[in-house]
Amino acid sequence: MIRVELPPHLQTLARVGPEVELDVRGVVTQRTLLDALEAKYPVLRGTIRDQVTLKRRDFMRFFACSEDLSHESADAALPPAVASGAEPFMVVGALAGG
Amino acid sequence: MSGVRVLVGTRKGAFVLTSDGKRDRWDVAGPHFGGWEIYHLKGSPVDPNRIYASQGTGWHGQLMQRSSDGGKTWEAVDNKFVYDGVTSTHQWYDGTPHPWEFKRVWHVEPSPTDADTVFAGVEDAAMFKTVDGGKSWHELPGLRTHGTGSKWQPGAGGLCLHTILIDPTDHARMFIAISAAGAFRTDDGGSTWKPINKGLYSKYIPEPTAEVGHCVHRIAMHRSRPKTLFMQKHWDVMRTDDGGESWTEVSGNLPTDFGFVVDVHAHEPETIYVVPIKSDSEHYPPDGRLRVYRSRTGGNDWEPLTKGLPQQDCYVNVLRDAMSVDTLDACGIYFGTTGGQVYASSDAGDSWRAIAEHLPPVLSVEVQTL
Numbered sequence: 001m002i003r004v005e006l007p008p009h010l011q012t013l014a015r016v017g018p019e020v021e022l023d024v025r026g027v028v029t030q031r032t033l034l035d036a037l038e039a040k041y042p043v044l045r046g047t048i049r050d051q052v053t054l055k056r057r058d059f060m061r062f063f064a065c066s067e068d069l070s071h072e073s074a075d076a077a078l079p080p081a082v083a084s085g086a087e088p089f090m091v092v093g094a095l096a097g098g
Numbered sequence: 099m100s101g102v103r104v105l106v107g108t109r110k111g112a113f114v115l116t117s118d119g120k121r122d123r124w125d126v127a128g129p130h131f132g133g134w135e136i137y138h139l140k141g142s143p144v145d146p147n148r149i150y151a152s153q154g155t156g157w158h159g160q161l162m163q164r165s166s167d168g169g170k171t172w173e174a175v176d177n178k179f180v181y182d183g184v185t186s187t188h189q190w191y192d193g194t195p196h197p198w199e200f201k202r203v204w205h206v207e208p209s210p211t212d213a214d215t216v217f218a219g220v221e222d223a224a225m226f227k228t229v230d231g232g233k234s235w236h237e238l239p240g241l242r243t244h245g246t247g248s249k250w251q252p253g254a255g256g257l258c259l260h261t262i263l264i265d266p267t268d269h270a271r272m273f274i275a276i277s278a279a280g281a282f283r284t285d286d287g288g289s290t291w292k293p294i295n296k297g298l299y300s301k302y303i304p305e306p307t308a309e310v311g312h313c314v315h316r317i318a319m320h321r322s323r324p325k326t327l328f329m330q331k332h333w334d335v336m337r338t339d340d341g342g343e344s345w346t347e348v349s350g351n352l353p354t355d356f357g358f359v360v361d362v363h364a365h366e367p368e369t370i371y372v373v374p375i376k377s378d379s380e381h382y383p384p385d386g387r388l389r390v391y392r393s394r395t396g397g398n399d400w401e402p403l404t405k406g407l408p409q410q411d412c413y414v415n416v417l418r419d420a421m422s423v424d425t426l427d428a429c430g431i432y433f434g435t436t437g438g439q440v441y442a443s444s445d446a447g448d449s450w451r452a453i454a455e456h457l458p459p460v461l462s463v464e465v466q467t468l
Contacts, residue, residue: 009155010158013174048158057157093158
Protein backbone atom coordinates (compact mmCIF):
# COMPACT_ATOMS: atom_id res chain seq x y z
CA MET A 1 0.00 0.00 0.00
CA ILE A 2 1.11 3.54 -0.74
CA ARG A 3 1.34 5.79 2.32
CA VAL A 4 0.36 9.46 1.98
CA GLU A 5 0.78 12.06 4.68
CA LEU A 6 -1.73 14.91 4.60
CA PRO A 7 -1.56 18.40 6.14
CA PRO A 8 -3.95 19.15 9.02
CA HIS A 9 -6.64 20.98 7.01
CA LEU A 10 -6.93 18.09 4.58
CA GLN A 11 -7.06 15.57 7.39
CA THR A 12 -10.02 17.47 8.79
CA LEU A 13 -11.73 17.66 5.42
CA ALA A 14 -11.26 13.97 4.67
CA ARG A 15 -11.91 13.00 8.30
CA VAL A 16 -8.75 10.95 8.50
CA GLY A 17 -5.56 10.87 10.54
CA PRO A 18 -2.16 12.18 9.47
CA GLU A 19 -1.54 9.28 7.11
CA VAL A 20 -3.76 7.41 4.69
CA GLU A 21 -3.07 4.30 2.65
CA LEU A 22 -3.85 3.91 -1.02
CA ASP A 23 -3.88 1.06 -3.47
CA VAL A 24 -2.33 2.37 -6.68
CA ARG A 25 -2.22 0.13 -9.69
CA GLY A 26 0.55 0.29 -12.27
CA VAL A 27 3.39 2.76 -12.16
CA VAL A 28 3.18 4.98 -9.09
CA THR A 29 3.44 8.60 -10.14
CA GLN A 30 2.20 11.86 -8.69
CA ARG A 31 -0.72 11.69 -11.07
CA THR A 32 -1.76 8.09 -10.34
CA LEU A 33 -1.26 8.62 -6.63
CA LEU A 34 -3.37 11.79 -6.54
CA ASP A 35 -5.98 10.18 -8.79
CA ALA A 36 -6.29 7.37 -6.26
CA LEU A 37 -6.32 9.79 -3.33
CA GLU A 38 -9.12 11.88 -4.84
CA ALA A 39 -11.08 8.80 -5.81
CA LYS A 40 -10.98 7.55 -2.25
CA TYR A 41 -11.57 11.00 -0.71
CA PRO A 42 -13.56 13.09 -3.23
CA VAL A 43 -13.66 16.04 -0.84
CA LEU A 44 -9.96 16.56 -1.58
CA ARG A 45 -10.61 17.31 -5.24
CA GLY A 46 -9.31 20.78 -6.00
CA THR A 47 -7.47 21.16 -2.71
CA ILE A 48 -4.07 19.82 -3.81
CA ARG A 49 -4.25 20.38 -7.56
CA ASP A 50 -6.57 22.32 -9.81
CA GLN A 51 -9.60 20.30 -10.81
CA VAL A 52 -9.43 21.28 -14.46
CA THR A 53 -5.75 21.68 -15.29
CA LEU A 54 -4.56 19.19 -12.63
CA LYS A 55 -1.69 21.58 -11.89
CA ARG A 56 -0.33 21.46 -8.36
CA ARG A 57 -1.70 24.36 -6.35
CA ASP A 58 0.91 27.06 -5.80
CA PHE A 59 1.22 26.61 -2.04
CA MET A 60 1.33 22.81 -2.02
CA ARG A 61 4.53 20.83 -1.97
CA PHE A 62 5.31 17.15 -2.42
CA PHE A 63 8.15 15.62 -0.40
CA ALA A 64 9.37 12.04 -0.22
CA CYS A 65 12.59 10.33 0.80
CA SER A 66 14.00 13.69 1.94
CA GLU A 67 13.56 15.10 -1.55
CA ASP A 68 11.33 17.91 -2.85
CA LEU A 69 9.43 16.34 -5.72
CA SER A 70 7.13 19.31 -6.25
CA HIS A 71 8.63 20.26 -9.56
CA GLU A 72 8.97 16.77 -10.96
CA SER A 73 6.76 15.69 -13.82
CA ALA A 74 3.37 14.45 -12.68
CA ASP A 75 3.99 11.36 -14.76
CA ALA A 76 7.48 10.55 -13.47
CA ALA A 77 7.76 7.39 -11.40
CA LEU A 78 7.98 8.10 -7.70
CA PRO A 79 10.91 6.64 -5.70
CA PRO A 80 10.73 2.86 -5.17
CA ALA A 81 10.53 3.40 -1.41
CA VAL A 82 7.26 5.30 -1.92
CA ALA A 83 5.92 2.69 -4.32
CA SER A 84 6.73 -0.07 -1.83
CA GLY A 85 5.20 1.78 1.09
CA ALA A 86 8.49 1.99 2.96
CA GLU A 87 8.38 5.77 2.86
CA PRO A 88 5.36 8.09 2.82
CA PHE A 89 4.53 10.56 0.08
CA MET A 90 4.11 13.83 1.93
CA VAL A 91 1.60 16.48 0.84
CA VAL A 92 2.78 19.63 2.57
CA GLY A 93 1.42 23.14 2.81
CA ALA A 94 4.12 25.64 1.88
CA LEU A 95 5.24 28.14 4.48
CA ALA A 96 3.06 31.12 3.62
CA GLY A 97 0.45 33.34 5.09
CA GLY A 98 -0.46 34.06 8.67
CA MET B 99 -40.61 33.13 21.36
CA SER B 100 -38.82 33.72 18.10
CA GLY B 101 -35.09 33.72 17.89
CA VAL B 102 -32.19 35.10 15.95
CA ARG B 103 -29.22 33.32 14.40
CA VAL B 104 -26.24 35.36 13.25
CA LEU B 105 -23.91 33.71 10.76
CA VAL B 106 -20.44 35.20 10.92
CA GLY B 107 -17.75 34.51 8.34
CA THR B 108 -14.19 35.37 9.37
CA ARG B 109 -10.62 35.06 8.16
CA LYS B 110 -10.18 31.96 10.31
CA GLY B 111 -13.52 30.19 10.42
CA ALA B 112 -17.27 30.57 10.79
CA PHE B 113 -19.18 31.34 13.97
CA VAL B 114 -22.86 30.94 14.70
CA LEU B 115 -24.36 33.29 17.27
CA THR B 116 -27.81 32.55 18.61
CA SER B 117 -30.26 34.27 20.92
CA ASP B 118 -33.92 34.22 21.71
CA GLY B 119 -36.14 37.04 20.57
CA LYS B 120 -35.11 39.27 23.45
CA ARG B 121 -31.59 39.38 22.03
CA ASP B 122 -30.09 39.85 25.48
CA ARG B 123 -27.98 36.73 25.82
CA TRP B 124 -25.96 35.26 23.00
CA ASP B 125 -24.43 31.87 22.54
CA VAL B 126 -21.33 31.74 20.36
CA ALA B 127 -20.63 28.45 18.57
CA GLY B 128 -17.52 27.83 16.53
CA PRO B 129 -15.16 28.10 14.94
CA HIS B 130 -16.47 25.91 12.19
CA PHE B 131 -13.78 25.25 9.58
CA GLY B 132 -11.14 26.68 11.92
CA GLY B 133 -8.24 28.22 10.07
CA TRP B 134 -10.14 28.62 6.81
CA GLU B 135 -11.38 31.87 5.33
CA ILE B 136 -15.16 31.90 5.32
CA TYR B 137 -16.06 34.69 2.94
CA HIS B 138 -19.80 34.25 3.35
CA LEU B 139 -22.49 31.97 4.64
CA LYS B 140 -26.23 32.37 4.29
CA GLY B 141 -29.36 30.41 5.08
CA SER B 142 -32.21 29.49 2.79
CA PRO B 143 -35.38 31.57 3.20
CA VAL B 144 -37.33 28.39 2.47
CA ASP B 145 -35.56 26.19 5.01
CA PRO B 146 -33.59 28.26 7.54
CA ASN B 147 -31.69 25.20 8.72
CA ARG B 148 -30.21 24.84 5.25
CA ILE B 149 -27.13 27.03 5.22
CA TYR B 150 -24.48 27.35 2.52
CA ALA B 151 -20.93 28.49 3.20
CA SER B 152 -17.97 29.52 1.09
CA GLN B 153 -14.76 28.09 2.53
CA GLY B 154 -11.24 28.61 1.25
CA THR B 155 -7.57 29.17 1.82
CA GLY B 156 -4.67 30.18 -0.34
CA TRP B 157 -3.26 26.69 0.12
CA HIS B 158 -6.26 24.56 -0.75
CA GLY B 159 -8.48 26.80 -2.83
CA GLN B 160 -12.25 26.89 -2.75
CA LEU B 161 -14.60 24.52 -0.98
CA MET B 162 -18.33 24.79 -0.49
CA GLN B 163 -20.14 23.53 2.58
CA ARG B 164 -23.77 22.88 3.34
CA SER B 165 -25.56 22.44 6.63
CA SER B 166 -29.02 20.98 7.08
CA ASP B 167 -29.26 21.55 10.82
CA GLY B 168 -28.76 25.26 11.23
CA GLY B 169 -24.99 25.18 11.19
CA LYS B 170 -24.34 22.46 13.76
CA THR B 171 -22.91 20.00 11.25
CA TRP B 172 -21.67 20.46 7.71
CA GLU B 173 -21.00 18.46 4.60
CA ALA B 174 -18.75 19.46 1.74
CA VAL B 175 -20.50 19.79 -1.60
CA ASP B 176 -19.14 20.35 -5.08
CA ASN B 177 -16.37 22.90 -5.41
CA LYS B 178 -15.83 22.79 -9.16
CA PHE B 179 -16.46 26.22 -10.65
CA VAL B 180 -15.65 26.14 -14.34
CA TYR B 181 -16.49 29.05 -16.60
CA ASP B 182 -18.82 28.21 -19.44
CA GLY B 183 -17.11 27.97 -22.82
CA VAL B 184 -14.02 29.83 -23.88
CA THR B 185 -13.01 32.45 -21.36
CA SER B 186 -12.07 35.86 -22.63
CA THR B 187 -10.11 38.59 -20.89
CA HIS B 188 -10.76 41.45 -18.53
CA GLN B 189 -8.38 44.28 -17.75
CA TRP B 190 -5.55 43.64 -15.35
CA TYR B 191 -4.38 46.29 -12.89
CA ASP B 192 -1.99 47.69 -15.48
CA GLY B 193 -4.66 47.85 -18.16
CA THR B 194 -3.44 44.81 -20.09
CA PRO B 195 -5.83 41.98 -21.01
CA HIS B 196 -5.92 39.22 -18.41
CA PRO B 197 -7.70 35.88 -18.78
CA TRP B 198 -10.61 35.08 -16.50
CA GLU B 199 -9.41 32.83 -13.66
CA PHE B 200 -11.60 31.45 -10.89
CA LYS B 201 -10.28 32.35 -7.44
CA ARG B 202 -13.05 32.18 -4.83
CA VAL B 203 -16.71 32.50 -4.00
CA TRP B 204 -17.47 35.84 -2.38
CA HIS B 205 -21.20 35.56 -1.85
CA VAL B 206 -23.89 32.87 -1.77
CA GLU B 207 -27.51 33.81 -2.31
CA PRO B 208 -30.03 31.03 -1.69
CA SER B 209 -33.20 31.10 -3.78
CA PRO B 210 -36.31 32.54 -2.15
CA THR B 211 -38.35 29.55 -3.35
CA ASP B 212 -36.13 26.46 -3.39
CA ALA B 213 -33.64 25.36 -0.74
CA ASP B 214 -31.58 23.47 -3.32
CA THR B 215 -31.13 26.46 -5.60
CA VAL B 216 -28.35 28.89 -4.80
CA PHE B 217 -26.56 31.62 -6.71
CA ALA B 218 -22.87 32.24 -6.13
CA GLY B 219 -20.95 35.39 -6.91
CA VAL B 220 -17.31 34.63 -7.64
CA GLU B 221 -13.91 36.14 -8.39
CA ASP B 222 -12.99 36.59 -11.25
CA ALA B 223 -16.43 38.10 -11.61
CA ALA B 224 -19.13 35.73 -12.70
CA MET B 225 -22.33 34.24 -11.42
CA PHE B 226 -22.84 30.54 -10.82
CA LYS B 227 -25.94 28.58 -9.86
CA THR B 228 -26.74 25.22 -8.36
CA VAL B 229 -30.15 23.62 -8.52
CA ASP B 230 -29.21 20.46 -6.63
CA GLY B 231 -28.14 21.76 -3.28
CA GLY B 232 -24.54 22.33 -4.29
CA LYS B 233 -23.83 18.96 -5.90
CA SER B 234 -22.94 20.80 -9.09
CA TRP B 235 -22.48 24.40 -10.12
CA HIS B 236 -22.86 25.94 -13.54
CA GLU B 237 -22.18 29.43 -14.73
CA LEU B 238 -24.78 31.89 -15.97
CA PRO B 239 -22.40 33.11 -18.67
CA GLY B 240 -24.53 35.97 -19.93
CA LEU B 241 -23.06 38.25 -17.30
CA ARG B 242 -19.38 37.53 -17.88
CA THR B 243 -19.80 37.57 -21.63
CA HIS B 244 -21.69 40.83 -21.54
CA GLY B 245 -20.20 43.16 -24.12
CA THR B 246 -18.39 45.25 -21.54
CA GLY B 247 -16.53 42.38 -19.85
CA SER B 248 -13.22 43.22 -21.48
CA LYS B 249 -13.32 46.61 -19.71
CA TRP B 250 -13.85 45.28 -16.21
CA GLN B 251 -10.90 45.76 -13.91
CA PRO B 252 -10.23 44.34 -10.46
CA GLY B 253 -10.40 46.54 -7.41
CA ALA B 254 -7.77 46.10 -4.73
CA GLY B 255 -9.69 43.10 -3.42
CA GLY B 256 -9.93 41.42 -6.79
CA LEU B 257 -12.49 41.35 -9.59
CA CYS B 258 -15.28 40.10 -7.39
CA LEU B 259 -19.01 39.68 -7.74
CA HIS B 260 -19.98 40.37 -4.15
CA THR B 261 -23.65 41.33 -4.07
CA ILE B 262 -26.70 39.47 -5.35
CA LEU B 263 -30.20 40.83 -4.76
CA ILE B 264 -33.28 38.97 -5.94
CA ASP B 265 -36.44 40.99 -6.52
CA PRO B 266 -38.99 39.47 -4.12
CA THR B 267 -41.86 40.31 -6.48
CA ASP B 268 -40.20 38.95 -9.63
CA HIS B 269 -37.53 36.35 -9.07
CA ALA B 270 -36.32 36.60 -12.64
CA ARG B 271 -35.14 40.10 -11.85
CA MET B 272 -31.82 40.23 -10.03
CA PHE B 273 -29.30 42.91 -9.28
CA ILE B 274 -25.61 42.22 -8.81
CA ALA B 275 -22.55 44.34 -8.12
CA ILE B 276 -18.94 43.86 -9.13
CA SER B 277 -15.79 45.62 -7.98
CA ALA B 278 -14.75 47.32 -10.16
CA ALA B 279 -17.26 47.01 -12.94
CA GLY B 280 -20.44 48.36 -11.37
CA ALA B 281 -24.03 47.24 -10.94
CA PHE B 282 -25.93 45.06 -13.38
CA ARG B 283 -29.51 43.85 -13.71
CA THR B 284 -31.13 40.85 -15.29
CA ASP B 285 -34.84 40.64 -16.01
CA ASP B 286 -34.77 37.07 -17.31
CA GLY B 287 -33.27 35.01 -14.52
CA GLY B 288 -29.68 35.63 -15.47
CA SER B 289 -29.60 34.94 -19.19
CA THR B 290 -28.99 38.54 -20.18
CA TRP B 291 -27.74 41.52 -18.22
CA LYS B 292 -27.45 45.25 -18.57
CA PRO B 293 -25.17 47.67 -16.75
CA ILE B 294 -27.14 50.02 -14.50
CA ASN B 295 -24.64 52.70 -13.65
CA LYS B 296 -26.13 55.92 -15.01
CA GLY B 297 -25.65 58.69 -12.50
CA LEU B 298 -22.54 57.21 -10.92
CA TYR B 299 -19.49 59.45 -10.99
CA SER B 300 -16.10 57.94 -10.24
CA LYS B 301 -13.11 60.21 -10.32
CA TYR B 302 -10.68 57.29 -10.22
CA ILE B 303 -11.50 56.04 -13.72
CA PRO B 304 -10.54 57.83 -16.92
CA GLU B 305 -14.13 58.54 -17.88
CA PRO B 306 -15.92 59.25 -14.58
CA THR B 307 -19.40 58.57 -16.00
CA ALA B 308 -18.45 55.47 -17.99
CA GLU B 309 -20.99 52.71 -18.54
CA VAL B 310 -18.82 50.32 -16.48
CA GLY B 311 -15.73 50.52 -14.31
CA HIS B 312 -17.29 51.82 -11.10
CA CYS B 313 -16.20 50.30 -7.84
CA VAL B 314 -19.54 49.51 -6.26
CA HIS B 315 -18.99 48.18 -2.76
CA ARG B 316 -22.50 47.11 -1.86
CA ILE B 317 -26.15 47.53 -2.80
CA ALA B 318 -29.20 46.96 -0.63
CA MET B 319 -32.95 46.73 -1.13
CA HIS B 320 -36.08 46.76 1.00
CA ARG B 321 -38.34 43.92 -0.01
CA SER B 322 -41.41 46.19 -0.18
CA ARG B 323 -39.76 48.50 -2.74
CA PRO B 324 -37.66 46.39 -5.09
CA LYS B 325 -37.14 49.24 -7.53
CA THR B 326 -35.42 51.30 -4.86
CA LEU B 327 -31.81 50.38 -4.25
CA PHE B 328 -29.20 51.95 -2.04
CA MET B 329 -25.53 51.79 -2.93
CA GLN B 330 -22.30 52.33 -1.07
CA LYS B 331 -19.85 53.06 -3.82
CA HIS B 332 -16.10 53.36 -3.32
CA TRP B 333 -16.89 56.99 -2.64
CA ASP B 334 -20.52 58.21 -2.58
CA VAL B 335 -23.74 56.80 -1.20
CA MET B 336 -26.32 56.55 -3.97
CA ARG B 337 -29.95 55.60 -4.49
CA THR B 338 -32.15 54.65 -7.41
CA ASP B 339 -35.93 54.48 -7.52
CA ASP B 340 -36.25 53.01 -10.98
CA GLY B 341 -34.45 49.69 -10.71
CA GLY B 342 -31.08 51.17 -11.46
CA GLU B 343 -31.95 53.13 -14.60
CA SER B 344 -30.60 56.24 -12.87
CA TRP B 345 -28.83 56.94 -9.61
CA THR B 346 -28.63 60.05 -7.47
CA GLU B 347 -26.19 60.80 -4.70
CA VAL B 348 -27.55 60.86 -1.14
CA SER B 349 -24.31 61.23 0.80
CA GLY B 350 -25.63 64.46 2.30
CA ASN B 351 -24.04 65.32 5.63
CA LEU B 352 -21.98 62.16 6.12
CA PRO B 353 -18.51 62.91 7.53
CA THR B 354 -17.06 60.86 4.67
CA ASP B 355 -18.94 59.01 1.99
CA PHE B 356 -16.35 56.29 1.58
CA GLY B 357 -17.35 52.96 3.08
CA PHE B 358 -18.32 49.41 2.34
CA VAL B 359 -21.65 48.44 3.90
CA VAL B 360 -25.16 49.74 3.39
CA ASP B 361 -28.36 48.15 4.63
CA VAL B 362 -32.05 48.91 5.05
CA HIS B 363 -34.28 48.71 8.13
CA ALA B 364 -36.53 45.65 7.97
CA HIS B 365 -39.78 47.60 8.37
CA GLU B 366 -38.93 51.15 7.27
CA PRO B 367 -37.87 51.25 3.63
CA GLU B 368 -36.51 54.78 3.92
CA THR B 369 -34.36 54.04 6.96
CA ILE B 370 -30.88 53.09 5.90
CA TYR B 371 -27.50 52.51 7.53
CA VAL B 372 -23.89 53.00 6.50
CA VAL B 373 -20.56 52.97 8.33
CA PRO B 374 -18.40 55.82 7.03
CA ILE B 375 -14.72 54.99 6.61
CA LYS B 376 -12.10 57.70 6.44
CA SER B 377 -10.84 57.17 2.90
CA ASP B 378 -9.81 54.67 0.29
CA SER B 379 -6.27 54.83 1.61
CA GLU B 380 -7.17 54.78 5.32
CA HIS B 381 -9.67 52.01 5.94
CA TYR B 382 -10.82 52.94 9.44
CA PRO B 383 -13.42 55.26 10.93
CA PRO B 384 -12.75 59.01 10.96
CA ASP B 385 -11.23 60.28 14.21
CA GLY B 386 -10.93 56.76 15.61
CA ARG B 387 -14.67 56.79 16.40
CA LEU B 388 -16.80 53.91 15.19
CA ARG B 389 -20.10 55.41 14.12
CA VAL B 390 -22.99 53.93 12.25
CA TYR B 391 -24.92 56.60 10.38
CA ARG B 392 -28.66 56.28 9.97
CA SER B 393 -30.89 58.17 7.61
CA ARG B 394 -34.64 58.01 8.11
CA THR B 395 -35.22 59.86 4.85
CA GLY B 396 -33.59 57.48 2.40
CA GLY B 397 -30.37 59.45 2.45
CA ASN B 398 -29.07 63.01 2.57
CA ASP B 399 -29.98 63.61 6.21
CA TRP B 400 -27.85 61.37 8.39
CA GLU B 401 -27.46 61.01 12.16
CA PRO B 402 -24.52 59.37 13.91
CA LEU B 403 -25.28 56.38 16.14
CA THR B 404 -22.63 56.03 18.79
CA LYS B 405 -24.16 54.68 21.99
CA GLY B 406 -22.27 51.53 22.89
CA LEU B 407 -19.73 51.84 20.08
CA PRO B 408 -16.07 52.72 20.74
CA GLN B 409 -15.58 56.46 20.42
CA GLN B 410 -11.84 56.66 20.71
CA ASP B 411 -8.84 54.79 19.39
CA CYS B 412 -10.91 52.58 17.12
CA TYR B 413 -9.29 51.71 13.81
CA VAL B 414 -11.26 48.77 12.49
CA ASN B 415 -12.99 48.42 9.16
CA VAL B 416 -16.44 47.05 8.36
CA LEU B 417 -16.32 45.03 5.14
CA ARG B 418 -18.97 45.00 2.46
CA ASP B 419 -20.86 41.85 3.43
CA ALA B 420 -20.59 42.44 7.17
CA MET B 421 -23.90 44.16 7.99
CA SER B 422 -27.34 42.61 8.22
CA VAL B 423 -30.72 43.14 9.88
CA ASP B 424 -33.27 40.92 11.59
CA THR B 425 -37.02 41.20 11.06
CA LEU B 426 -38.23 41.29 14.65
CA ASP B 427 -40.70 44.07 15.51
CA ALA B 428 -37.94 46.24 16.90
CA CYS B 429 -35.55 45.81 14.02
CA GLY B 430 -32.13 44.51 14.96
CA ILE B 431 -29.02 45.72 13.15
CA TYR B 432 -25.78 43.76 13.19
CA PHE B 433 -22.30 44.34 11.86
CA GLY B 434 -18.85 42.81 12.20
CA THR B 435 -15.44 44.45 12.18
CA THR B 436 -11.98 43.57 11.04
CA GLY B 437 -11.09 43.75 14.74
CA GLY B 438 -13.22 40.69 15.42
CA GLN B 439 -16.19 42.32 17.11
CA VAL B 440 -19.80 41.69 16.18
CA TYR B 441 -21.99 44.58 17.28
CA ALA B 442 -25.75 44.37 17.57
CA SER B 443 -28.54 46.84 18.15
CA SER B 444 -32.01 45.66 19.14
CA ASP B 445 -33.49 49.15 18.84
CA ALA B 446 -32.84 49.98 15.20
CA GLY B 447 -29.45 51.47 15.91
CA ASP B 448 -30.14 53.70 18.91
CA SER B 449 -27.81 51.65 21.08
CA TRP B 450 -25.25 48.93 20.46
CA ARG B 451 -23.31 46.27 22.24
CA ALA B 452 -20.75 43.69 21.26
CA ILE B 453 -22.31 40.24 21.12
CA ALA B 454 -18.98 38.67 20.20
CA GLU B 455 -15.46 39.97 20.61
CA HIS B 456 -11.95 38.83 19.81
CA LEU B 457 -13.01 36.83 16.78
CA PRO B 458 -10.76 36.75 13.73
CA PRO B 459 -11.36 39.61 11.29
CA VAL B 460 -15.02 39.49 10.25
CA LEU B 461 -15.71 39.12 6.54
CA SER B 462 -19.47 38.68 6.56
CA VAL B 463 -22.53 38.83 8.78
CA GLU B 464 -25.91 37.36 7.89
CA VAL B 465 -28.92 37.27 10.18
CA GLN B 466 -31.75 34.76 10.28
CA THR B 467 -34.92 35.55 12.18
CA LEU B 468 -36.25 32.20 13.31
